[in-house]
Structure formats: C-alpha cells, structure tokens
Amino acid sequence: MTRIIDHPVLGRLENRNVISFQFDGNSYQAYDGESIAAALLANGIRKLRVHEESGSPRGFYCNIGHCMECRVTVNDHSNVRACLTVVENDMIIQSGKQLPNLLKKGGQSNE
Amino acid sequence: MNDVIVIGCGPAGLSGAIACVTYGLKVTIMDEFMKPGGRLLGQLHQEPTGDWWNGIKVSEQLYQQALNLGVNIRCGVSVYNLEKEDQMWKVYTSIGTFEAPFLLLATGAAEYPIPVPGWTLPGVMSIGAAQVMTNVHRVQIGKKGIIIGANILSFAILKELQLAGITVNHVVLPEKNAFSQNAGVPEEVMKSLLNAAHLAPSPLLRFGSSFMKNNWIRKMGLTFYPKKGMKVNGTPLLLRKAAVEIIGEDQVEGVRVIDIDINGNPIPGTESTYEVDFVCIAGGLYPLAELASVAGCPFQFIPELGGHVPHHSESMETPLPGLFVAGNITGIESGKIAIAQGTIAGLSIVKHARKGNNSIDNQLQQAIQNVHSVRKQAIIKFNPDIELGRSKMNELWESLYVKNETPGKMTG
Amino acid sequence: MANSENMIICRCEEVTYGQLRTTVDKHKCTARELKLRTRAGMGFCGGRTCRPTLDRVLDSFIPNFSPSEIPLKYQPPIRPVSFGRIGEIHD
Numbered sequence: 001m002t003r004i005i006d007h008p009v010l011g012r013l014e015n016r017n018v019i020s021f022q023f024d025g026n027s028y029q030a031y032d033g034e035s036i037a038a039a040l041l042a043n044g045i046r047k048l049r050v051h052e053e054s055g056s057p058r059g060f061y062c063n064i065g066h067c068m069e070c071r072v073t074v075n076d077h078s079n080v081r082a083c084l085t086v087v088e089n090d091m092i093i094q095s096g097k098q099l100p101n102l103l104k105k106g107g108q109s110n111e
Numbered sequence: 112m113n114d115v116i117v118i119g120c121g122p123a124g125l126s127g128a129i130a131c132v133t134y135g136l137k138v139t140i141m142d143e144f145m146k147p148g149g150r151l152l153g154q155l156h157q158e159p160t161g162d163w164w165n166g167i168k169v170s171e172q173l174y175q176q177a178l179n180l181g182v183n184i185r186c187g188v189s190v191y192n193l194e195k196e197d198q199m200w201k202v203y204t205s206i207g208t209f210e211a212p213f214l215l216l217a218t219g220a221a222e223y224p225i226p227v228p229g230w231t232l233p234g235v236m237s238i239g240a241a242q243v244m245t246n247v248h249r250v251q252i253g254k255k256g257i258i259i260g261a262n263i264l265s266f267a268i269l270k271e272l273q274l275a276g277i278t279v280n281h282v283v284l285p286e287k288n289a290f291s292q293n294a295g296v297p298e299e300v301m302k303s304l305l306n307a308a309h310l311a312p313s314p315l316l317r318f319g320s321s322f323m324k325n326n327w328i329r330k331m332g333l334t335f336y337p338k339k340g341m342k343v344n345g346t347p348l349l350l351r352k353a354a355v356e357i358i359g360e361d362q363v364e365g366v367r368v369i370d371i372d373i374n375g376n377p378i379p380g381t382e383s384t385y386e387v388d389f390v391c392i393a394g395g396l397y398p399l400a401e402l403a404s405v406a407g408c409p410f411q412f413i414p415e416l417g418g419h420v421p422h423h424s425e426s427m428e429t430p431l432p433g434l435f436v437a438g439n440i441t442g443i444e445s446g447k448i449a450i451a452q453g454t455i456a457g458l459s460i461v462k463h464a465r466k467g468n469n470s471i472d473n474q475l476q477q478a479i480q481n482v483h484s485v486r487k488q489a490i491i492k493f494n495p496d497i498e499l500g501r502s503k504m505n506e507l508w509e510s511l512y513v514k515n516e517t518p519g520k521m522t523g
Numbered sequence: 524m525a526n527s528e529n530m531i532i533c534r535c536e537e538v539t540y541g542q543l544r545t546t547v548d549k550h551k552c553t554a555r556e557l558k559l560r561t562r563a564g565m566g567f568c569g570g571r572t573c574r575p576t577l578d579r580v581l582d583s584f585i586p587n588f589s590p591s592e593i594p595l596k597y598q599p600p601i602r603p604v605s606f607g608r609i610g611e612i613h614d
Binding site: 231289290401 | 527529530534537540573575576579580583596597601603
C-alpha cells in the first residue's frame with residue numbers, strides 16, 4: 001500500500017520523522033505518531049493475527065478500538081490493539097498465533 | 112480534584128468541556144483514541160456554500176480552545192468501568208481511577224455490522240475504519256475495492272475515499288436477510304436515499320428526488336434500473352446486485368455478487384465475481400452507550416435515534432444525579448449537532464454545580480434553541496424522522512421524571 | 524439464506540448463523556441463554572461488534588419479539604484491562 005501524501009483538501013503531508021519497528025521478525029519503517037495498524041498497512045500487511053482456535057486470518061475491522069480484531073503482542077505485552085497504539089522506534093510487534101487445544105465447545109451443548 | 116470528567120474527546124465532549132471550564136469548573140477529558148477530535152476527525156464534505164467542512168480543522172479549533180481554557184485532555188486512555196460512591200463518580204481507566212461529582216458521557220456511536228460470509232478476512236473493514244485510515248492516518252486502504260451497503264454514511268465516506276484517490280469499483284447491497292433487513296431491499300434503499308436527496312450524492316437523486324417519491328414511479332425506476340448502475344462520482348451504485356460472499360485465502364481477493372429483484376430476492380444463475388483487495392461494510396451507526404449502561408442509567412429503544420439511548424432530558428441530564436450525556440450517545444446526528452448538544456450539557460452541569468450566574472437558565476434555553484436551528488439547517492440527516500425520535504425521548508422524560516403539578520393529574 | 528448457515532455472526536468466538544439457529548430451535552432460548560450456550564457476544568470484544576446482530580437474530584427467530592425488550596446491559600470491564608490496573612487510585 002502507499003500513503004496518501006497529497007490530498008486536495010487536507011493538504012500535503014509534511015516531512016515526518018521516520019522510525020523503524022519489527023513485526024514477526026522483519027524490520028519495517030513507519031512515521032512517528034501513527035498507529036501500528038496504519039504503519040503495517042502502509043507496509044502492505046493486512047493480516048495481524050489468526051484466530052486463536054481456528055487459525056483463520058484476521059486484520060483490523062473497526063479501526064477505533066471496539067472490535068479487538070487487531071490485537072497484537074507489543075514488546076511482550078499481549079492483546080494490544082494495533083489501531084489505538086502509536087508505533088514507536090524499535091518496537092517489537094508479534095502477530096497473534098493459533099493456540100493448541102483451547103477449552104471451548106462453541107455452540108455444542110454437553111447434555 | 113476534578114469537578115467534571117468528560118468521556119469522549121469528540122465534538123460533544125470538547126464543547127461540553129469548554130462550556131464547563133468557562134464557568135470555572137475543573138475539567139478532564141478522556142478518550143481512547145490517540146488524537147483529540149473523536150469521529151469529527153476524518154469528516155470532510157462540501158457545504159452548499161462550496162466551503163469544506165473539514166473535521167480535522169474543526170477538531171483542532173475546539174481542542175486548542177479547550178486547552179487554552181485549561182481543560183486537561185488525556186488521549187489514549189480507555190475507561191472500563193464507572194461507579195457512584197458518596198456523591199462521587201469513580202471512573203476506572205487504563206491509567207488508574209479518577210473521581211468527580213459530574214460526569215459527561217460523550218462516547219459517540221459504533222457501527223452496525225452486516226455479517227457477510229467471509230467477512231472475517233483481512234481487508235474487510237467497517238466503512239468508518241476506511242474513513243479513519245484514509246483521512247486521519249493517510250494510508251491507502253487498497254488498490255480497488257467495493258462498498259457493501261448504500262446509505263448516507265457510505266455515500267459520505269465514498270466521496271471522501273474518492274477525494275483521496277482511492278478507487279471504489281462498486282457500491283452493492285448486502286444480501287437480504289435478518290441482519291441486513293431493509294438495507295438488502297432495493298426499494299427501501301431507494302426510499303431512504305431519496306430522503307437524503309439534499310445530500311445529492313448522484314445526479315439520479317438530484318434530478319429525480321421529487322418525482323421518485325411517487326411509489327409507482329419509484330418502482331418503475333427500479334425495474335428499469337440500469338444493470339451497470341448509476342454513477343456516483345464515477346463509482347457505479349448497483350442497487351440490483353447483492354454481495355453473497357467475500358472470498359480470499361489470507362486476505363480479500365474478491366466478492367461474489369448476484370442480481371436481485373426490487374424486493375431483494377436473488378435471481379438464480381446471475382452470479383459473478385468482482386476482483387478487489389478491500390471491502391467496506393456500511394451498516395449505519397448506533398449510539399455507543401455501554402458506559403451509561405454500566406452506570407445504571409435506564410434506556411429506551413428508539414429506532415429514529417439509531418437504537419438504545421439512555422433516558423435524557425432536553426438539557427442533557429440523565430435520571431442519575433451528576434450524569435450527563437451529549438452527542439451521538441443520545442441519537443445519531445451530525446457533528447454540528449453534537450457540538451451544540453455538548454454546550455447544553457456543559458451549561459447544565461454548570462447550573463447543577465451552582466456556578467452559573469442569574470443568566471444560566473436563559474443561556475441553557477438559548478443552547479437548546481440552537482440545537483433546533485442547527486438541526487433545521489443540517490445537510491446530513493442520518494434519519495429523516497430524527498425530530499420524531501427526539502420528541503419521543505422528550506415525552507418519555509416528561510412522563511417519567513417531571514413532577515406534574517397540575518391539580519387533578521396528581522394520581523397516586 | 525442458504526449459504527448463510529456457515530456465516531460467522533460472532534467474530535471473536537466464531538459462532539455461525541447455523542449454530543445460533545439450531546440452538547434457538549432446540550432450547551427456545553432467551554437472549555441471555557443463547558449467549559451463554561453458544562458464547563456468541565461473549566468473546567474478546569464483549570459483543571461490541573455482534574451485539575446488534577444478535578438482537579436481530581433473536582428478532583427473526585422469536586415471534587413477537589421486539590428489540591425494545593432487550594435490556595441494554597453491559598458488564599464491566601467494558602474494555603480489556605490488566606490485573607495490575609484494577610484498584611489503583613490516581614487523582
């Protein structure tokens with residue numbers, strides 16, 4: 001993806017500080033002050049985690065902190081919302097992984 | 112010590128805080144988002160005068176005004192619980208617990224989801240998410256995409272995406288089912304779009320709004336609705352196609368669509384696939400009132416206001432002492448209404464805190480009148496029956512909470 | 524809605540339309556019971572995304588049901604919070 005540098009009404013983005021961060025072991029660049037979700041999308045990354053049980057891929061959905069779909073691990077803190085968290089220099093971000101054998105019956109009654 | 116804690120740093124919260132601090136109250140605003148402005152950020156539309164309503168600029172002005180007056184503004188703070196103890200509201204947040212005798216909930220709205228098979232794939236987002244990514248973060252949401260859901264919000268944001276150079280290939284309807292309800296029925300969609308003709312998102316609506324209000328002509332119009340759609344600023348609005356499934360391996364690769372009749376019923380054998388890399392789901396907005404619920408505030412379901420709203424008076428007070436509301440939490444309307452409602456709520460708090468002078472009642476009445484006049488001039492109406500919704504809540508408030516002193520009406 | 528049986532309604536817990544429908548058919552559930560049986564709306568987001576949809580599911584499954592009858596009840600915490608935070612006083 002690319003950034004929207006020039007905008008006919010909102011104007012041109014001024015030179016911002018470039019910082020670097022890691023996602024799943026790879027290095028990427030971001031602009032100072034932007035959200036993790038925005039920085040990753042600008043680097044072409046949509047998939048932020050997989051569902052803990054099924055492994056189905058997920059990205060941000062609501063982008064304002066309601067849906068929790070974009071939760072990632074940031075500097076060893078788990079379940080951090082990528083859409084509300086400002087990316088920082090040298091941040092280590094990891095995508096959410098599938099977990100083995102979660103205790104869940106999903107709609108099956110056990111009678 | 113705070114006199115007032117405002118939750119939500121959008122148009123309602125900021126203007127409410129400004130009104131409070133003007134009368135010497137000590138105010139803190141908290142908001143989950145990293146920047147002040149709430150959903151005003153990202154709003155961008157052209158007024159009939161030709162001037163742009165730029166939500167980012169309006170937010171910045173309100174924010175600076177609040178800062179200069181001494182409002183304490185904390186962004187990136189999540190509130191997770193509220194409790195009342197000894198006349199004080201305790202506000203539990205991600206950075207600790209705060210207390211104040213007065214609380215203004217200005218938490219805005221959330222989006223109605225419309226589930227579509229495949230909607231958990233990365234690249235599928237709510238229409239509001241697309242707006243924030245585009246106008247606030249200035250990152251392209253994709254190369255080419257599709258919007259599912261034709262309504263006021265999706266048209267307003269479609270225009271914003273186009274302005275930012277994002278290609279939206281089509282606007283289609285969701286499949287008719289229990290969740291999409293009227294949003295999947297072309298005739299109902301047409302009706303609601305015609306109600307918003309003043310927004311004039313397309314030549315069809317500008318040109319046809321008056322005579323399309325006639326049922327028979329509308330049905331004719333839909334029956335002969337062009338297969339390739341009517342263009343909205345270059346994006347075809349396909350009122351006779353519904354999204355059946357979003358497909359892709361690790362992210363969105365396409366959307367399967369099917370032709371539908373004017374009642375939304377699929378026409379077998381007409382399926383096709385659009386190749387896209389993003390999908391926006393536009394289901395509309397509902398008041399985000401979870402904190403009012405946690406606080407114990409009673410609610411009423413009022414469809415014209417967008418869903419469940421906390422009981423409140425025209426002065427923006429709730430039945431719970433010290434708890435006030437303003438903005439979309441009270442019903443879905445534009446940012447301008449939210450600003451005007453915030454002022455009411457702020458002045459109400461000033462009155463209850465006994466900080467106002469003799470003219471406070473007068474000012475409160477003026478602020479209430481101002482909401483009515485802003486509403487009359489609104490170019491964006493999310494619900495054409497908004498006035499009805501507002502009067503339903505006022506009547507409810509009168510009947511439940513206003514002591515009727517008229518003799519003869521005093522029944523046990 | 525033939526292809527909707529496998530459509531996910533609750534994204535967090537991956538509860539499908541079909542699961543909700545068969546649960547209502549089998550147990551004649553109330554809103555609360557349906558959520559407890561299927562875990563729909565009880566995942567990480569606390570129903571922030573699917574709640575209005577669940578209301579509509581009930582609306583379509585249960586005759587004479589009106590959304591106005593659903594009490595709007597949320598349980599704190601309404602946002603994820605770490606244990607370290609709870610009880611901290613800051614003022």
